[in-house]
Amino acid sequence: MSQSKSTAAANRAAPQANILERLFKLSERKTTVRQEVIAGLTTFLTMAYIIFVNPNIMSAAGMDQGAVFTATCLAAAVGCLIMGLYANYPFALAPGMGLNAFFSYVVVGEMGYSWQVALGAVFISGVVFLLLSIFKVRQWVIDSIPMSLRQALAAGVGLFLAIIALKSAGIVTASPATLVTLGDVTSTEAVLAALSFVLIAALAYRRMLGAVMIGILIVTGIALALGKVQYGGLVSAPPSMAPTFMQLDIAGAFNVGMISVIFAFLFVDLFDTAGTLLSTADRAKLLDKKGQLPGMGKALMADSSASAVGSLMGSSTTTTYVESTAGVAAGGRTGLTAVVCAGLFLLALFFSPLVGMVPAYATAGALMYVAVLMTSGLSTIDWDDITEAAPAVIAAVMMPLSFSIANGIALGFICYALIKTLSGRHKDVSISVYALAVLFTAKFVFF
Numbered sequence: 182m183s184q185s186k187s188t189a190a191a192n193r194a195a196p197q198a199n200i201l202e203r204l205f206k207l208s209e210r211k212t213t214v215r216q217e218v219i220a221g222l223t224t225f226l227t228m229a230y231i232i233f234v235n236p237n238i239m240s241a242a243g244m245d246q247g248a249v250f251t252a253t254c255l256a257a258a259v260g261c262l263i264m265g266l267y268a269n270y271p272f273a274l275a276p277g278m279g280l281n282a283f284f285s286y287v288v289v290g291e292m293g294y295s296w297q298v299a300l301g302a303v304f305i306s307g308v309v310f311l312l313l314s315i316f317k318v319r320q321w322v323i324d325s326i327p328m329s330l331r332q333a334l335a336a337g338v339g340l341f342l343a344i345i346a347l348k349s350a351g352i353v354t355a356s357p358a359t360l361v362t363l364g365d366v367t368s369t370e371a372v373l374a375a376l377s378f379v380l381i382a383a384l385a386y387r388r389m390l391g392a393v394m395i396g397i398l399i400v401t402g403i404a405l406a407l408g409k410v411q412y413g414g415l416v417s418a419p420p421s422m423a424p425t426f427m428q429l430d431i432a433g434a435f436n437v438g439m440i441s442v443i444f445a446f447l448f449v450d451l452f453d454t455a456g457t458l459l460s461t462a463d464r465a466k467l468l469d470k471k472g473q474l475p476g477m478g479k480a481l482m483a484d485s486s487a488s489a490v491g492s493l494m495g496s497s498t499t500t501t502y503v504e505s506t507a508g509v510a511a512g513g514r515t516g517l518t519a520v521v522c523a524g525l526f527l528l529a530l531f532f533s534p535l536v537g538m539v540p541a542y543a544t545a546g547a548l549m550y551v552a553v554l555m556t557s558g559l560s561t562i563d564w565d566d567i568t569e570a571a572p573a574v575i576a577a578v579m580m581p582l583s584f585s586i587a588n589g590i591a592l593g594f595i596c597y598a599l600i601k602t603l604s605g606r607h608k609d610v611s612i613s614v615y616a617l618a619v620l621f622t623a624k625f626v627f628f
Contacts, residue, residue, distance in 0.1 A: 205269055205515035212514040217271075220513025221521025224273045226391035228504040231257070231275045232529050233397050233536055234544045239497065242285040242296040247420030250533050252495040254526045255422070260487030260499045261523035265516030268479035271508055272461060273522040274487050277500035278551045279338035280449055282345050283586045284497045288442055291584060294433075299442075300425075300492045301434030306446035307488030307498070313451070314481040323455050325611040330593050331452045332558040333573035337580035337589045338449060339555025344581040346548035349541050350374030369409065370542040373400050377546025385550065390507075393547050400543040414534035425495020441624055444617075445587040446498050454484045454501045461501075465509040503554070568604050572597035591621035 201207060201214055235253045240246040253276055260274030288299040313319040347353040351371050356362035365371060377400040384392035404410045434443070458481070462474045469475055480501075487499040508518050559577065563569045576593025580586050598618035601610045 201517065204266070205517045207515060207517070210514040212512060214517065216512040217515060217517035218521050220271060220508040220511040220518040221273075222525065223390060223511040224271075224502075224505055224508030224513065224518060225522045225525040226394065227507040228273060228275055228502045229391065229525075229529065230393040230397055230544075230547050231278070232526075232532075233394070233539045234278070234547055235276050235281055235496070236536060237539065237541050237544050238281045238285050239296075240285075242289040242299065244296050244495065245420075245424035246537065247533060248422050248424040248426070248495055250536050251419050251422040251530060252425055252491070254419075254530045255494055256487065256491030256496040256499050258523040258526040259490050260483065261519040261526065263483040263486055264480065264501070265519030265523065267516075268476060268483045269516035270458075270462070270467070270476075270480050271465065271513035271515060271518035272458060272480065272501050272505045273508065273519055274484060274499050274501050275526070276491060276496045277450065277453065277498050277502075278548070279342055279555070279586070280446060280500075281497040282342060282548075283338075283445065286345060287585045287587070292438070292442075294439070295430065297428050297430035298433035298436075298439070299497075300429035300495065301431040302439050302443050303446055303496075303498050304429055304431055304489055304492040305434055306443050306450065307485050307490075307492060309443070309447055310451060310485035310488065311482060314478055314485055317478065319451070319455075319478075319481055322451065322613065325613040326448075326452070327569070327572075327597060327609075327614070329562050329569040329573040330576060330597060331456070332561050333576040333593060334449060334452060334590060335456070335558045336556045336573075337577035337593075338586060339552040339558075340577060340581040341584075341586055341589075342548045342555070343552035344584075346374070346378075346545040346552065349548075350545040351542075369407065370540075373404060373409075373540075374542040374545040376400055376403075377543050378549040379546075381546050381550045382553070393550060396546055396550075397539060397543050400546065401539045404540055404543065405538065410538050410540055413537050416531050417534050419530040420533050422494060427493055428495060429492055437624075441587040441591055441621065445590055448590060449586065450484070450488060450498050450500050454481060457501045457503045457505070461503070461505045461509055464506050465514055467514070568600050568606060568609070571600055591624065594618045595621055 207213060232253055236246045236250040239249040257275035264270055264272050264274055284299050288294050289296050313322060351364045351368055352366060353361050354364040377396050380399055381393050381396035384395055389395065405412060458474055458477060462468050467474060484501050491499040562573050572593050575596045576589050579592045580589030594614060595618045598610055598615055601607060
């Protein structure tokens with residue numbers, strides 16, 4: 182009797198296995214359903230910190246924190262589903278770090294645009310990215326931008342995140358004499374922020390799964406014990422997304438002053454995604470003999486589509502996460518890994534009370550950790566060639582010092598074109614770089 186039951190169970194499982202095989206080509210990629218599920222769980226645990234961090238950052242723009250939490254989970258789930266079902270790759274997506282801070286603290290906070298207009302700019306950049314992918318000009322754009330500027334862009338975003346983290350924790354503060362100075366490092370907030378960063382770095386070194394999320398939760402627990410935050414429960418129905426859903430102002434984003442902002446959203450997403458896709462695919466042995474990712478166009482279209490959809494929900498730019506390498510290391514080889522990750526982001530919707538308890542200083546450590554990872558790209562710059570190193574440094578340092586990713590990108594391009602030309606190496610500069618340098622110069626002079 183038990184044998185007949187097991188046979189019946191096997192018969193029921195067979196069609197499901199066949200469907201998954203047809204959808205994800207598991208045997209062709211030399212993987213199994215179990216391996217993909219474990220990989221999806223691994224990826225989710227390494228990037229789930231975004232559900233704590235993004236609502237904190239976006240609420241600084243005046244957006245409803247609960248609505249942003251729901252939008253974050255749904256944008257990540259939609260992005261992962263598109264990547265998994267359409268591109269069939271084990272890459273997970275979620276609202277990107279760096280651009281969310283740029284969205285809140287610069288576009289809204291410094292430049293004075295409404296968050297609705299900022300969402301419109303995210304939508305436009307996503308659509309432009311999608312068109313670049315559809316018409317296959319994305320590779321021309323990527324190849325025409327110097328590698329040094331691409332690396333500097335990522336590093337600058339990292340430095341930008343670092344200063345935001347230190348500022349939010351009160352570790353650095355404004356000074357009329359020196360611009361910035363050391364804050365009260367003995368305050369509870371500063372100490373807990375530093376503890377969050379130290380814990381995350383140590384756990385990451387020990388290869389602890391979900392190191393960032395664990396660090397955030399430990400510090401939140403300490404803050405709860407000290408009475409710094411109030412317990413609000415763990416599980417509830419997902420918060421309404423009505424305050425942010427379809428609230429974007431696309432017409433308002435068609436403003437001359439927003440050109441550099443749209444470029445910033447587009448460039449950071451484009452280069453970050455391309456670099457992440459290639460490095461993660463290399464780890465998964467998915468690259469062809471030429472070092473290219475077959476079907477990369479589909480992967481890029483999945484990323485750009487997710488950004489556009491995410492902006493409709495009320496989220497900043499959605500991008501492919503480098504944490505996908507954790508899932509790949511755990512055996513993820515197909516889109517089933519991304520689909521599992523999508524399911525877990527949907528499950529996370531029911532844990533909004535926990536997210537609401539996480540204070541900003543607990544997530545500051547996560548921002549600092551991501552900043553460390555992003556600034557590592559500076560090591561690949563050719564420091565012996567001053568015509569490459571100087572523009573890269575200008576681009577990277579001007580992002581935090583001008584408190585704007587867009588300004589850093591613009592000044593980096595202008596310096597690159599000028600230094601190369603005056604050095605007699607104008608052949609190193611592509612037409613697109615010259616065009617962007619002129620455009621950015623005009624923006625500074627006339628707008």
